[in-house]
Amino acid sequence: MDDLLSEFLTETNESLEELDVEVVRLEQEPNDPELLSSIFRLVHTIKGTCGFLGLPRLESVAHSGENILGKFRDGELPVTPEAVTLIFESLDRIKSLLAALQETQTEPDGDDIDLISRLNAMAEGVAPPPAAAAPAVVETAAPEPVAIEEVPAPAPVEAAASEVETAKVSGEPLVNQLGGISMVDASIETLFRHLLKDDELKPYFDGLEMMIFQAKMVEYFTSILGGRDKYTGDIQEEFRPLAEQGLSDPHFDKMVACLQSALSELEIDDALASAVVAVFEGARETLLCKAEMEAKAAAAAAAAAAKNKSDEPDGAQKEAVAVVQSVRVNVDMLENLMTMVSELVLYRNQLLQMVRKYEDSEFSTPLQRLSLITTDLQEGVMKTRMQPIGNAWSKIPRIVRDLSLDLDKKIELEMIGAETELDRQVLEMIKDPLTHMIRNSGDHGIEQPADRLAAGKPETGKIVLNAFHEGGHIIIKIQDDGRGIAIDKVREKAIANELATVAELDAMSSKQIMQFIFKAGFSTAEKVTNVSGRGVGMDVVRTNIEKIGGNVELQSEPGVGSTFVVKIPLTLAIVSALIVESGGERFAVPQLSVDELVRVSDESEHRIEQVNATPVLRLRDTLLPLVDLNEVLGLKKVEKVISDDAVPAPEGEEAAGEETFIVILRSGVSSFGVIVDQVFESEEIVVKPVTPVLREISIFSGNTILGDGSVIMILDPNGIAEAMGEAIQSEAAAVDDDARRAQERAAAERSAILVFKAGTGESRAVPLALVARLEEIEVGTIEENDGVPVVQYRGRLMPLIEVAEGFKRATEGRQQVVVFADGDQSMGLMVDEIVDIVEDRLDIELASARTGVLGTAVIGSKAMDVIDTAYYLEKAFGDWFKTHGNMATNDRPTNKVLLVDDSPFFRNLLTPLLSVAGYEVTAVEGGEAALSLRDAGRDFDVIVSDIEMPGMDGFELANEIRTNGAWTNTPLVALSSFSSRADLEKGRNVGFRDYIVKLDRDALLDSLSHTLATVRGAA
Amino acid sequence: MSDTTNNATPETREFVTIMVGDQLCGIDVLKVYDVLGPQKIARVSLASAEVAGLLNLRGKIVTAIDLRRRLGVEDRPEGERGMSVVVERRNELYSLAVDSVGEVLRLPADKFEPNPATLDSTWRQFSEGVYRLEEGVLVVINDDSLLDYGRTPVAA
Known part of the structure; x- marks a missing residue:
């Protein structure tokens, strides 16, 4: 691409970003003269450069925008939200033109008449109609009153105006009222006949390619009269030469008169004719290429002025002087530098380790220096990649503003810590998620003004964006004072979307439930808006944030507001990692996902327990699933090497003294423990992507070279969580996939079922919901009363019932009892063994004739009897x-x-x-x-x-x-x-x-x- | 592939000769990045058997591929240490573990023959063709298909 052009694009894009922020500020502080002139200067510079580079479309849009800004500055026009919206629209147009320019290196075809005419109308002080209206309406709604008076109209102006009104109200486009395209064609034909008869106009139109010219006029005219086909050509193309020859307002007045007589010649009724004329009038600006002509004049004047004042640099030039201090560097170049520095750091570390072995080496001093310089160099290069997070925020004020207009809400945005610096790469990755979360807060969080007032809150909602450093990470908080998130809605939705079962949800804390909004396909918005609520979004936000090694959490209090807390690393290239060992191999675990380290031994307060043969860790009242890294990776546990001179410990003692290291990792919303053989120090590592050959092993997120030169893999907590899930699933049962899916579908209907064995050794089942408690009762405390065994239980006598004939009560030790209770009465069912508690559907497939058995059901893929509790209850006490x-x-x-x-x-x-x-x-x-x-x-x-x-x-x-x-x-x-x-x-x-x-x-x-x-x- | 080298004339190609088991093989000399002696290789769990592990070559992480396993030849006897030929493919370095690395041979193109029909199917997959030499048949290794793990099943 042309250097000049690429320079222009970069600069203009930057100016536009700045403009987005400043114009939002302008709306809030409309009377800040400095702000106004700063905005004016920016737009002016864009316009000037476009003119210089020969970009007419950009130039004309910028010019019209500048007009309005000029009027703002001179106090001729109030700064209204409508005007600001229009300014934004022109900025957007400029952006889209620039985007096209970047791709094709030329301005795209087409024109901006619609926008420019509305901009001009605004500059004239006429409220612009909505952009979506049909062109005809646009033009008729904003006629210049002065011009209409000048027209020798047969009907009074008021009548014409009211006619326009009725035409609009009746909804029938003028073109149809006129009698279709053929009538437009006839009118134009007649108009041109009249034009050529007029001595003053004839020289302009004579000698044109009449056929083509007329055809284009018909097309254009049909469109502005409300025809169905949108005019796509550029009528200004046709009129520009005429305008350049001097076709101007007086000539146009004559043309209007010609049209007038042409229409009466065609016997069009007066009211309709004047409506058509009014439309034509409205096209005056466009047809005469006024914007361009004025721009040219202004540019000429500006050039002259610049010449006169060349010794006195204006604002724009002053800015340029300030900018010269910085150099633009290609990002790839910086990335390259970064990689090289990373490698340098690695070698430095290796050298340091080697030299450490030799005391008083002659190398130590120079190496010390080298080390310091390397560190400085690393920091320096890192700094070049660092940018204030405010750069990622520049679009946000605009987004919030547009949101509040779209949703009819009042939203105030506060941004704190915009100067917080982070790596450019991270910055790029965080932009979209941030935008999405802001939209989410605005759309779902902040209530309508009326609702807010009703809830006793200030009418204007507030979104606070706060960024700060915390322990090598950046924390970004997005806080709103809206309605918060209704936990029960999230629950419902989670159940409806089969993301969790009722039982699972019951076991979760509200904080955990809240995190469901980060799951795919999840949206609690009652209706889908164009802003958010499609349910693709928050999961993408989370994925993107996790991709850069960060995490996001949601805190919310109903009625008070919600806060997203995003934690991201400062940089991606170098991360702090914990080095662990398993099966004799070392691995790096990103420090960011490590919650804590736990050492478990027999004496420690934390212990590993078994639930249904699956190890879990009880840690401060929560049960964490555990996974052995050796198992996940298919490694053999390496027995700790016992040095030769140590006396081999006897079996029992060794087992007692054994310690287990557990790394508590966080993946998304869940935490889990990973058992490792050893935990070493934490180290700064340079993350390198894994080779394609190994990429499918999801458990590794990358690899790195440690200070001692060895290559180790970096563990991905999400990958481990996945692998763990698979392991558990495959253990659960030899259920084939279809069956599992069917089970999942039926998950909502599952219930917890207690499985036990009694007497015959067969498994029996009872719904857990009917069970009050499970108890173990000392056999010695069981007494007999009327031949029925009873036990003192909670200050009362509880009858103990045997499940089936042939059941042998335990004769020593403890007796397992399933307790059913009602109020203060309890009954105990004696069983041999509590086997398990399973989640399954309770479908009794075979009814039973036996007493005490409801029937047979398949539970956990085994057929078993479901006992009839009612029978036993009656047996216990009638x-x-x-x-x-x-x-x-x-x-x-x-x-x-x-x-x-x-x-x-x-x-x-x-x-x-x-x-x-x-x-x-x-x-x-x-x-x-x-x-x-x-x-x-x-x-x-x-x-x-x-x-x-x-x-x-x-x-x-x-x-x-x-x-x-x-x-x-x-x-x-x-x-x-x-x-x-x-x-x-x-x-x-x-x-x-x-x-x-x-x-x-x-x-x-x-x-x-x-x-x-x-x-x-x-x- | 035949319009290759600077040293070689259009009619000849140069190969680094390697031994995989008892078989003499050749790798285009232009593809070879480095030849290494025995290296410290970090094993990678869960990787397929042919991936011997990763090694650190002057600050770059290189994937070590056991050529014997890749070509379906029985494992090297315990204790015998081989050598490695490092090749580059799509900006990634791969170290091919072989039994030994020999001389560089310049071979005339007209001696090049397509794979004999009797060639083992695993070999055929990774072989460009063969040269008949006095000391035996030299199999030209196609490094591109050899390292294309996306296409050929890893657990071959």
């Missing part, structure tokens, strides 16, 4: 349910309950439960079956229905019951495996009285008696 039964039956007749649930397990579980509580239960497997009962004339006091059912679901069923048939007044209670506020709301809307989580027996019984009581009370 009166247990009777207390409930009494509550329900004593003072009222038997209530009839219709239970609708597709799951045979729940039907089997709830039917006895409700029966013993005194209800008469009819259970059906779906909505259709329920409705056929209704149509058969059956009557119920209350209907309990599942929500998720194949075919007709609970909501549909409720809707049908509420609107048709005999059951419109029968109370409905919903039963669901998960309940969120939205579900609750939806349920209420379709007529459910209450919403019960499945397996919550007490809540169901309470709800039923409460519902019935209310209905009775009301009746």
Whole structure:
């Protein structure tokens, strides 16, 4: 590319960035004369350079913009948001022209009439119409009143104006009212006949390629009269030569008159004719190429002025003098320098290590010097790559401004720490994520002014962008004082998108749940706006930030606001890393992802525990999954070398003294521990990309050469987390992929199931939700009462029941007991062994005739009996349910309950439960079956229905019951495996009285008696 | 490939000869960046068996490929230390571990023959062709396909 042109592009782009910031400031401080003249100067310089380089489109847009700015400066025009928007629009146009220029090295074809005419209208003090309006409307809405008066119009000006108004209101474009393109063609034809008759105009138009000229006029005219096809040519091309020959306002007036008579000749009705004339009038500026002509005149004047004042440098030149102090250097060159310096550092380190071995070497002094200089050089080169973060922020004020206009919100932006420096490469990578987070804060965070006032907050929302250094990293905080993030919405969405199960979410802290917004496809915005809410975004933000070794966290307090905290390294080239060893090999772990180091031995407070044969680390009340690096990498653990003279420790002792090092790593939102054999010091390493041959091993993010010259791999915490997930999954069961996917689909319906063994050695299952506690009871404390074993438990006697015949109670040691409780009464089920707690669907596939067994279900890929708790409860104390039964039956007749649930397990579980509580239960497997009962004339006091059912679901069923048939007044209670506020709301809307989580027996019984009581009370 | 060297005339090509197992092979002399003696090689876990590891060559990280494994020849007997030929491909350096490195041979182009039909399929994949010499057949190694791990399955 032409040097001059590339220089121009760089400079102009910089000026534009500066302008973006300054114009936003101008909107806030419209009366700052210094700011105004600075802006004016910048635009003026752009215009001047464009003129110099022969870039007419850029020049004319810049010129029109400058006009407005000039009027701002002279106080002739107030600084309004509309005007500023228009200025921004012209800056954007300039940017897009520059982009095209950069690509093709020439200005793109086309013109900017629409923009320039609006700019000019603004400069004239007429409010510009919205940019999206049809050209005809644009032109008619901004006619120059003076010009219209000059037209020898047959109709009064007011009439014409009102006609224009009606034409616009009627919505019919003028071109159609006129009678289509053919009539436009005829009008132009006639117009030109008249023009050529006029002695003053004839010389300009005579000798033109009449056919082409007229055709272009027809095209242009059709378009500005509101024709469907947009005019794409450049009418100014045609008129420019005429304008240069001196075609000006008086001539144009004559042309208007010619058009007038041409239209009357064609017997166009007066009102329509004047509307058409007005449109033509509106094109005056364009056709006469006024902007250009004026620009030329201005340029000539400026050149003359510059000549006169050559000894007195103006502002722009002064700036130039200041700029000379810096040199532009190609970025590649800097990158190269950086690489070389990095290598230099490596060698310096190697040398230092070698020399350290020899005391008093003659090399030490010069090497010391070399070392110092290398360090200085490294810092110096790093500094050349450092840029203030403000450079990445330059676009943000503009974005916030546009956001607040788009969304009708009032947003104030505060930027703190713009001077904080960071590596250019990091800066580039952080730009887009930052922009996205700001948009997010503006769109999702800040509320509408009315809502803010209602919430007792100031009307104007505030976004604070804060950057600062902290321990070798840069922290960027993006804070808004908006509505914050509703945790339950995130939960719901996470469930709906199958990102987590209810049980998983229950186990998470709200901070962890919050991080779900960084998952792909996640958006809590209720509607998708053009600003954000498409759900592609926050995950990209996180990926991009993690790509540069950073991390992002979200903190939010409902009603108070949210804060994104981004932590990124200062530079990518050199990172601080922890060196660890596993299987005799060393690895580097980026310090940024290391949360802490834990040493575990028998004496330490932290211990490794086993959960279902998977090791976990209990660390300050949290359980962290553990993974052995040796296993992940397929390495053999190297036994610690015991030196020859040391006495070999006896087996037991060695095991007792053994220590384990655990590196706690963070990957995204989750933390986990990595067991390593050794932990060494942390070292500054130069990250080098891995060779393509090894790139598919996701566990490594790069490699490096250590000070001693050895090559080691850099571990990628995300890769380890992935590998760990795979390892756990592959262990979990030999479930093939399809089955696993099916399970995942059904995840929402899963429940926790306790698996135990008793008597026969077969596994049996019971839903965990029915279990109160698991206990171990000293055999010695078990007493016999009426032949029934009992134990004193929490100050009461608890009967112990055996699961099956042939069950042998433990005779010594401890007896495992599964405790079921209700209020202060408990019952213990004696079992041999608690096997596991698994998450699975409870589908009873084979019903059982045996007492105490509901049926057989496949749990964790094994078939097992699901025990009937109701049976054992009754066996334990016959009166247990009777207390409930009494509550329900004593003072009222038997209530009839219709239970609708597709799951045979729940039907089997709830039917006895409700029966013993005194209800008469009819259970059906779906909505259709329920409705056929209704149509058969059956009557119920209350209907309990599942929500998720194949075919007709609970909501549909409720809707049908509420609107048709005999059951419109029968109370409905919903039963669901998960309940969120939205579900609750939806349920209420379709007529459910209450919403019960499945397996919550007490809540169901309470709800039923409460519902019935209310209905009775009301009746 | 035949319009190569400065020393060689258009009719001849120069090869660095190497031994892989009992087989004599040749690598175009212009592709060779360096010849190394025994090196300290850092193993890389999880990498395929043919990747011997990484080594530090004057501040550059070089991927070491075990040519015996790549070509499906049995492993070198324990204790025998080989040599390495460093070649460059797409700005990356690779060190090919071989049994020994011999002289540079200048061979006339008209002696060049396509792969014999009986050549083992693994060899055929990485061989450009052969020269019949008095001391035996020299297989011309095609370093491009040899190091193209994107195309050929790594776990070959």
